[in-house]
Amino acid sequence: MIYVLDFGSQYSHLITRRVRELGVYAELVPPNIPAAKLKNAEGIIFSGGPQNLSSSGALRADKAIFHLGIPLLGICYGLQLMAYELGGKVTAGRKREYGRTDVRITGASPIFRGLQANQETWMSHGDHVTKLPAGFRVIASSKNCPIAAISNETKKMYGLQFHPEVIHTKNGMKMLDNFLKICGAGRVWTMKDFVGREIANVRKNVGKDKVLCALSGGVDSAVAATLVHRAIGRQLVCVYVDTGLMRQGETEEIQKVFKTYQKIDLRVIRAEKEFFRALKGVTDPERKRKTIGALFIKIFEREAKNIGGIKWLVQGTLYTDAITSGISVGGSAALIKSHHNVGGLPKKLGFKLIEPLRELYKDEVREIGRILGLPDSIVHRQPFPGPGLAVRILGEVTPEKVKLLKEADKIVCEEILKAGLQKNIQQYFAVLPSIRSVGVQGDARTYGHAIIIRAIETRDFMTADFAKIPFPLLQTISVRITNEVRGINRVAYDITSKPPATVEWE
Ligand code: XMP
Numbered sequence: 001m002i003y004v005l006d007f008g009s010q011y012s013h014l015i016t017r018r019v020r021e022l023g024v025y026a027e028l029v030p031p032n033i034p035a036a037k038l039k040n041a042e043g044i045i046f047s048g049g050p051q052n053l054s055s056s057g058a059l060r061a062d063k064a065i066f067h068l069g070i071p072l073l074g075i076c077y078g079l080q081l082m083a084y085e086l087g088g089k090v091t092a093g094r095k096r097e098y099g100r101t102d103v104r105i106t107g108a109s110p111i112f113r114g115l116q117a118n119q120e121t122w123m124s125h126g127d128h129v130t131k132l133p134a135g136f137r138v139i140a141s142s143k144n145c146p147i148a149a150i151s152n153e154t155k156k157m158y159g160l161q162f163h164p165e166v167i168h169t170k171n172g173m174k175m176l177d178n179f180l181k182i183c184g185a186g187r188v189w190t191m192k193d194f195v196g197r198e199i200a201n202v203r204k205n206v207g208k209d210k211v212l213c214a215l216s217g218g219v220d221s222a223v224a225a226t227l228v229h230r231a232i233g234r235q236l237v238c239v240y241v242d243t244g245l246m247r248q249g250e251t252e253e254i255q256k257v258f259k260t261y262q263k264i265d266l267r268v269i270r271a272e273k274e275f276f277r278a279l280k281g282v283t284d285p286e287r288k289r290k291t292i293g294a295l296f297i298k299i300f301e302r303e304a305k306n307i308g309g310i311k312w313l314v315q316g317t318l319y320t321d322a323i324t325s326g327i328s329v330g331g332s333a334a335l336i337k338s339h340h341n342v343g344g345l346p347k348k349l350g351f352k353l354i355e356p357l358r359e360l361y362k363d364e365v366r367e368i369g370r371i372l373g374l375p376d377s378i379v380h381r382q383p384f385p386g387p388g389l390a391v392r393i394l395g396e397v398t399p400e401k402v403k404l405l406k407e408a409d410k411i412v413c414e415e416i417l418k419a420g421l422q423k424n425i426q427q428y429f430a431v432l433p434s435i436r437s438v439g440v441q442g443d444a445r446t447y448g449h450a451i452i453i454r455a456i457e458t459r460d461f462m463t464a465d466f467a468k469i470p471f472p473l474l475q476t477i478s479v480r481i482t483n484e485v486r487g488i489n490r491v492a493y494d495i496t497s498k499p500p501a502t503v504e505w506e
Helices: 012-021 063-067 077-086 170-181 192-207 219-235 250-261 273-280 285-307 319-323 362-371 386-394 401-417 471-484
Strands: 001-006 028-030 041-044 073-074 089-105 118-131 137-144 149-152 159-160 209-214 237-240 266-269 310-314 352-355 427-431 434-440 442-457 490-492
Touching: 001 012, 012 028, 012 170, 012 490, 028 089, 041 077, 041 149, 041 170, 063 077, 073 077, 077 089, 077 118, 077 149, 077 159, 118 137, 159 170, 159 442, 192 219, 192 352, 209 219, 209 285, 219 237, 219 250, 219 310, 219 362, 237 250, 237 285, 266 273, 266 285, 319 401, 362 427, 386 401, 401 427, 401 471, 442 471, 471 490
Parallel strands: 001 028, 001 041, 041 073, 073 159, 209 237, 209 310, 237 266, 310 352, 442 490
Antiparallel strands: 089 118, 089 137, 137 149, 149 159, 427 442, 434 442
C-alpha cells in the first residue's frame, strides 16, 4: 500500500494510477492526514500542488510523517515541502520552468537505477529548493534549476522537482518503479485478485438480504451489477428504466446481456409515455435535465417499493466520483449542467450502499468487465448522458423527433464502427437541432429536419477536440442519413472543441 498525499496538483490522480499500473495498490489521501493513519504504508508520496511555501495558507503535512521511517518521495511542491520542513530553503526562481525540460543526473541513486545521465522530463514550477536539508545531496540538475532532484539514502527520502507521473517525463515510470523497489512493495494489485476479494466481501456483508441495482446500460452500473450477481445470484434485483430516450436497440441489448445470458432478475420498466408527458412543452435545457432526473427517481422509488424488502443498493460509483468532494484543493466550480445518472440516487431511499468499484478508475472497471465476461459492446460502450437523447434534441422533445434521431444516430455509430475509428474517437453521435430547411429530393421540394454529427477526441471529457473524420466517411454518413431517414434532408458536422462548446448540445 502506497499513500499519495494530495496537495492539489492536477496530476495527483495520475500518481495513484501509475503506482497501481506497477502492481501496487495506491490511495489518494488528504494532505493533512495524521501520520498515525499512515503507519501501514510501504511508501508515501507527496504530490505537487499549486501553492508557494512562502504564502501563509500553504498546505503542510503532519511533521511526524518524516519520522515514520517509511520511504518518502516528494514530487514538485512535495519535494519543496519535504526540503523546507527538514531545514532546507525554498525560493522563488528567477526563471520559471514549464513543459519539457532536460535534466542531468549528477549522482548515483537507486531512484535513478538503470537510467542514462540525460533525461527528458516535464516541469511545472516557479519556486525551487536553494538550500539542502542536512543529510541530503543533489542527484540531478537542469539549466534553471540546479537542485532538480535530491535524496537522503539512509532515510530513503527522495525528491523530484519534475513530474515522473506524466508521460512527457520519458522514464518517469521507471523512476516510480525504482521507488516501489526501494519501498520493497509487493506487486500484488491485480484485477483478478480484486474481483475475488470483492465478491467475497459482498457475500459477507450482504448475507441473505435482498439487493437492488439501477442499470443504465453504461459500463459502471453494468460491471457493478455483474460483480454483485456473481456474489449473491438471485438475491440481486436489477431495475432498468426505459425512458424512451435511449439509443436504438439499447433496451433489447440490456435485456439480452443481463436477463438472457446472465440470468439476472432484471425488471425493465417501460416508462416512455410518462417521460414524454413530463417533457411536453419543456424547452429549457436545465428544466429538461431536472424533469428527467426527478421522474427517474420517482419511478425507481416506486419500483423499489413494489419489489419490497430491499436492504441494499448497488451503485457503480468510481474512485474519481467518490473523492471529488472533500479532498481536492480546488475551489467551487460553476454549474454548467445538472448531471443526472443512476449513480446519483438519493440517500433518502434509506438503503445501505454497496459500491464495489469505489476504489477503481474507469479503465480498471473495463478490465473487470472483461474478466467477468461482459461483451465488448458493454465494456467499450461510449459514454451516454443520463437524460439520454433528450439533451441531443434542441427544444421540445417529441416521440417523432426521438424516432428521427435514433435512426440517424444508429447510422453514425454503424459507420464509425465499420471504419474502425471508435478507438480514436471517444464519443460519436447525432444531434437533432430542431431546424428545418428547404431541400430537393426526387425532383420535389422538401422541408425537412437537419441532423448534426458530433464526434470528439478526448482523454477525460473535461476538454475535447472535434474528431477529424475523413470527408469520404462523412459523405457516406450524410448520404445514408438523407436516403434512409425519412424527414431528414440536410446533414452538418460540428467542428467545435470543448471549450468553448460542451460535448452534448444541451
Ligand atoms: P459535456 O456535455 O458536459 O459532457 O461536455 C461531458 C461528458 O459527460 C456526459 N454527460 C453526462 N453523463 N449524466 C451523465 O452520466 C449527464 O447528465 C450527462 N451530461 C453529459 C457526456 O456525454 C460526455 O461524455
